[in-house]
Amino acid sequence: MRRSEFWLQALRQGGYRLTAARRAVVRVLAESEHTLTPAEIYQAGRRFYPALGLVSVYRTLEKLEELGLVQRVHRAEGCNTYFPSAEGHQHVLLCRRCQQAVFFSGDDLEPLVGRLQAETGFRIERHWLQLFGLCSACREKEEKDDE
Amino acid sequence: MRRSEFWLQALRQGGYRLTAARRAVVRVLAESEHTLTPAEIYQAGRRFYPALGLVSVYRTLEKLEELGLVQRVHRAEGCNTYFPSAEGHQHVLLCRRCQQAVFFSGDDLEPLVGRLQAETGFRIERHWLQLFGLCSACREKEEKDDE
DNA sequence: CCCTTATTGAAAAGATTTTTCAATAAGGGC
DNA sequence: GCCCTTATTGAAAAATCTTTTCAATAAGGG
The missing domain is CATH 1.10.10.10 (Winged helix-like DNA-binding domain superfamily/Winged helix DNA-binding domain)
Structure with a gap:
């Protein structure tokens, strides 16, 4: 569907x-x-x-x-x-130029979260992770602009 | 200073x-x-x-x-x-109740970033990571509210 | 095909941020 | 210390963006 x-x-x-x-x-x-x-x-x-x-x-x-x-x-x-x-445990990777967005997963923050909970006394409930960059199409366009 | x-x-x-x-x-x-x-x-x-x-x-x-x-x-x-x-490579852990903010470091996103660059063709330039939770003081206060 | 009522778009109101502008004061030069 | 230039100020106005209000409309259960 x-x-x-x-x-x-x-x-x-x-x-x-x-x-x-x-x-x-x-x-x-x-x-x-x-x-x-x-x-x-x-x-x-x-x-x-x-x-x-x-x-x-x-x-x-x-x-x-x-x-x-x-x-x-x-x-x-x-x-x-x-x-x-995102479906399930996914985050987005964003192109800063054309706003294209791509889902990804595979971050493993568990060890970090566990350690920080112990160190800070916080109960950690959620996290935000976002990656920014240039998609391949925009990378080419930027190179062209530089000429 | x-x-x-x-x-x-x-x-x-x-x-x-x-x-x-x-x-x-x-x-x-x-x-x-x-x-x-x-x-x-x-x-x-x-x-x-x-x-x-x-x-x-x-x-x-x-x-x-x-x-x-x-x-x-x-x-x-x-x-x-x-x-x-943040100084250097640090992020913040935020209390959703009192807005307390604590710096942390120690996330290791290098392998993830490398893998995604290869898979997606993006050139990844920056990342945002933020953790949300309840600080220990607010945790106690919330428990009191529940009574 | 009704009939109830959720939903609509337009206009008004709110909230937040930015711009404009004349008055002020920071701080370099003497 | 005292000018003098000019960056900076606060107030008011303007610009943005989002939410609320409200009478008209239309979705969809019966």
């Missing part, structure tokens, strides 16, 4: 109605390979549903986040970008 | 003047053990310098960040908290 269909189904099961506005937001974000801001989702969503309002983008993101389908992605330049949630 | 003195000296060497507004911001943030928002810094700073303006807090933070002395700390509830920068 495509991610957008799954999201619509999950909204339905969460007791929410399927409206044109929500379908447009889902369609844009579920299949995106880049993190998107509310304004970008709004703009792209209007191509599918011209009457879409920015407010509905915000409200739909709120629900998708609540259902665990969407995550907010923070960056130095701003914290208002969204992306499909 | 205390951190606040070091910051003042660094501002000076960066070509900036030492003003009462800047001294107040530095005094508040350099010795803080908690992440602080601009509004909190403003409020606390006014106790040392009542004429302080919120605008100067923003402008001073901008300069301190530019000099690498201060970092912006992001959280789910908001991205507008500030804290002294």
Whole structure:
């Protein structure tokens, strides 16, 4: 099943109605390979549903986040970008130029977390890990810019 | 040397003047053990310098960040908290209740980064790692609340 | 095909951050 | 110590971004 269909189904099961506005937001974000801001989702969503309002983008993101389908992605330049949630224990690697986002897993923070809990007395509950860099396409483009 | 003195000296060497507004911001943030928002810094700073303006807090933070002395700390509830920068390769462990922040080091992401670069074609430049939990004081307080 | 009520978009309100601007004061030069 | 230049200030205005309000609409269970 495509991610957008799954999201619509999950909204339905969460007791929410399927409206044109929500379908447009889902369609844009579920299949995106880049993190998107509310304004970008709004703009792209209007191509599918011209009457879409920015407010509905915000409200739909709120629900998708609540259902665990969407995550907010923070960056130095701003914290208002969204992306499909990682499944299981995954994090994202982000291109700083084109905003492409790629999931990865395989970090092993257990030993570190255990050690820090013992040393600091904190009970550690969650962690954020994000990697930043340049995707291969943007690397080529940057080299071209330098010429 | 205390951190606040070091910051003042660094501002000076960066070509900036030492003003009462800047001294107040530095005094508040350099010795803080908690992440602080601009509004909190403003409020606390006014106790040392009542004429302080919120605008100067923003402008001073901008300069301190530019000099690498201060970092912006992001959280789910908001991205507008500030804290002294980590020295060298350090990250922060944050209490979700009282905003206490503790530096740590010892994460070893090299193998992961190397593997991902090979697999994805990205050139990985930076990473963000943050741990969230409850400090021991807040753990006790939460247990009391539950009673 | 209703009928209830969740949802909508527009406009207003809020919150936060940035810009503008005349007044002030930092600190180098004397 | 005292000018003099000019960076810096705080207040107010403007710009952004997000949330709330509200009457109109439409989703979807019966």
